[in-house]
Amino acid sequence: MDHSIFLQYSPPNGLPQESKLATYMNRSTSTPTRSLNQALGKLSLESSPTAIKKVLIGEFMPVNYFTPFLPESPESSPPSTLANVQSNTQVHQENVGGTTYFYSTNSDSLNTTGALNSSASIGPSESCLGVVGPAPVVPSPYAAQMYAGTPTHMGPGPMAAKPGLAATFYMPETIRSEVYQRNEEVFLQTDLRQFPDLPENVEMYTELTPIECTPHAMATSYRATHRATGAHVALRRLHAPAPAPAKRLDLWKNIDHPNVVKLHDAFTTKAFGDHSLVLVYDYHPACVTVMNKYLSGGGGSAGGDGNTFHDPFSSDPDAPRPYTHQKNAMLRAVACGALLPEAVLWSLLVQLTAALRAIHTAGLACRTLDPTKVVMNGCRVRVAWCGVADALHNNTNDVGQAQQEDLTALGRLALALACRTVHCDNLPASMDLVARTYSADLKNLILYLLSTSPARRSVTDLMPMIGARFYTQVEALERRADAFEDQLAREIDNGRLLRILIKLGVVNERPELNMDASWSETGDRYMLKLFRDYLFHSVGADGRPWLDYAHLSHCLNQLDGGTNNRVELMSRDEQSMLVVSYAELKHCLEQSFEEVTQASGSH
Numbered sequence: 001m002d003h004s005i006f007l008q009y010s011p012p013n014g015l016p017q018e019s020k021l022a023t024y025m026n027r028s029t030s031t032p033t034r035s036l037n038q039a040l041g042k043l044s045l046e047s048s049p050t051a052i053k054k055v056l057i058g059e060f061m062p063v064n065y066f067t068p069f070l071p072e073s074p075e076s077s078p079p080s081t082l083a084n085v086q087s088n089t090q091v092h093q094e095n096v097g098g099t100t101y102f103y104s105t106n107s108d109s110l111n112t113t114g115a116l117n118s119s120a121s122i123g124p125s126e127s128c129l130g131v132v133g134p135a136p137v138v139p140s141p142y143a144a145q146m147y148a149g150t151p152t153h154m155g156p157g158p159m160a161a162k163p164g165l166a167a168t169f170y171m172p173e174t175i176r177s178e179v180y181q182r183n184e185e186v187f188l189q190t191d192l193r194q195f196p197d198l199p200e201n202v203e204m205y206t207e208l209t210p211i212e213c214t215p216h217a218m219a220t221s222y223r224a225t226h227r228a229t230g231a232h233v234a235l236r237r238l239h240a241p242a243p244a245p246a247k248r249l250d251l252w253k254n255i256d257h258p259n260v261v262k263l264h265d266a267f268t269t270k271a272f273g274d275h276s277l278v279l280v281y282d283y284h285p286a287c288v289t290v291m292n293k294y295l296s297g298g299g300g301s302a303g304g305d306g307n308t309f310h311d312p313f314s315s316d317p318d319a320p321r322p323y324t325h326q327k328n329a330m331l332r333a334v335a336c337g338a339l340l341p342e343a344v345l346w347s348l349l350v351q352l353t354a355a356l357r358a359i360h361t362a363g364l365a366c367r368t369l370d371p372t373k374v375v376m377n378g379c380r381v382r383v384a385w386c387g388v389a390d391a392l393h394n395n396t397n398d399v400g401q402a403q404q405e406d407l408t409a410l411g412r413l414a415l416a417l418a419c420r421t422v423h424c425d426n427l428p429a430s431m432d433l434v435a436r437t438y439s440a441d442l443k444n445l446i447l448y449l450l451s452t453s454p455a456r457r458s459v460t461d462l463m464p465m466i467g468a469r470f471y472t473q474v475e476a477l478e479r480r481a482d483a484f485e486d487q488l489a490r491e492i493d494n495g496r497l498l499r500i501l502i503k504l505g506v507v508n509e510r511p512e513l514n515m516d517a518s519w520s521e522t523g524d525r526y527m528l529k530l531f532r533d534y535l536f537h538s539v540g541a542d543g544r545p546w547l548d549y550a551h552l553s554h555c556l557n558q559l560d561g562g563t564n565n566r567v568e569l570m571s572r573d574e575q576s577m578l579v580v581s582y583a584e585l586k587h588c589l590e591q592s593f594e595e596v597t598q599a600s601g602s603h
């Protein structure tokens, strides 16, 4: 093996010298131990009443809006038996004064128990018709509801951005824009001509697109698509891996935690013209590193929150940073309100300690806990590229020691976030800022993590310092889950309406089916055509189009639910009138759609 392709490793972490992580680690480890010890000696752990702040996190779970249309999907109809329409429906026809009325003699469809009051429902009640039949199918009110509405416990919170009906119909802008941003990133096509050297396929993965900020010789990151499933993945290609780290990587693959980017696979490949090791991770769209989001002066285009502390030294990590500069920069940050709210810090720390707990419990060590390797989308924090350090370097130091280093790294990260700069080498000044700005608990947590005493530290020891803030985090998550469930319920309703609209569109005005040019004008299809006119082409008394979205949604829901409410349909020449129930219309639609599906051969 050509050892010249290896770069030097920094001994404690085994990191390539070119990587940002190595730069950060080197900078951080350059903190003089003496000053750290002195500073720690001066500072004492204090206990103070915990200040509980409520965090409302606007993050949400991605919803798959691209589920393929499945005619027989259980979602396509309301989950109740009321959607069943008897196939032996008999229609009784009666001509009164030149107008033809059609009545169903099917007992089920004549029972209107539980039907909703509807402006579109007409006709006599079942008792007038005097029909006695088998037990009626009781329509659930849900079947014909437009929307279930916002659950009362959610109240008109920040989610209810739009007033009135609009709030019921549309997703809050906060959720919509974030979903769009994520989807947009996934569907953005990169111009691969810019990367002519990239292989078309690497094992099962294709459409490789580099995602890293600063390419270097040791590792490259890509977004890619799995050829069979279409799933997006994040690939970390290690140009010069250490031999056979398989066992540890297997342990990493078993870690399935919401705050750790999941490692799925690892394989060696010659697709890049060398012996690269490729690690395959979940891809989280619209990710930004904590470094870019909070620490590098707004460099992160995706995640810069506009409230960033601009450190003139941040572009040059090797520039001299005198004490006065650091202190002044921190004071300026405090003065201009650029420091992070304490609730945000605790949210990040709770998530990161949860990640470390899972990793350490599995007998592993992160080894790369650094702001450039912690990514965020929304308010979710994840440790990225786990296992890379193990794959890059057959770490000989024992895992227990590496876990202690993880805790120190978490302390440095917490301090950097609290001071809003990675230049916290001046520990007394940095801790002074923390003590003046934040609670004693936060200060104690950082001191504990940075402690150099020989006593063994454990991530579980942090729990008392986190204290009741843990419940704040749980509360915020539960509120967010409520908001998403509410939106999900609406999206399911929207999905139902889309499916029924697609079915109507497929059947209505079809020029011919199976060589029958009159197919869409006769039989069941004729009723559907008149229903389509009733729905979409109604006009007012003065001939102007009559548009009422609520009415449209109501009728489509009635149709999807197959209710026994009746609707009056007029022929185009206005000579005939049909009175049909939504149950009958639904039956017609199902039959007709089934015919088209059969003819297409794609049943």
Ligand SMILES: Nc1ncnc2c1ncn2[C@@H]1O[C@H](COP(=O)(O)OP(=O)(O)OP(=O)(O)O)[C@@H](O)[C@H]1O
Pocket: 018, 019, 020, 021, 211, 212, 213, 214, 215, 216, 219, 220, 221, 234, 261, 281, 282, 283, 284, 285, 286, 287, 288, 289, 372, 373, 375, 384, 385
């Ligand atoms: N699992 C993931 N899904 C989506 N994006 C990710 C994922 N992990 C990391 N990223 C994003 O990929 C980008 C590149 O990460 P990477 O660690 O390669 O950056 P880098 O700054 O070039 O570091 P290095 O110098 O160590 O390569 C970052 O913007 C990060 O937000």
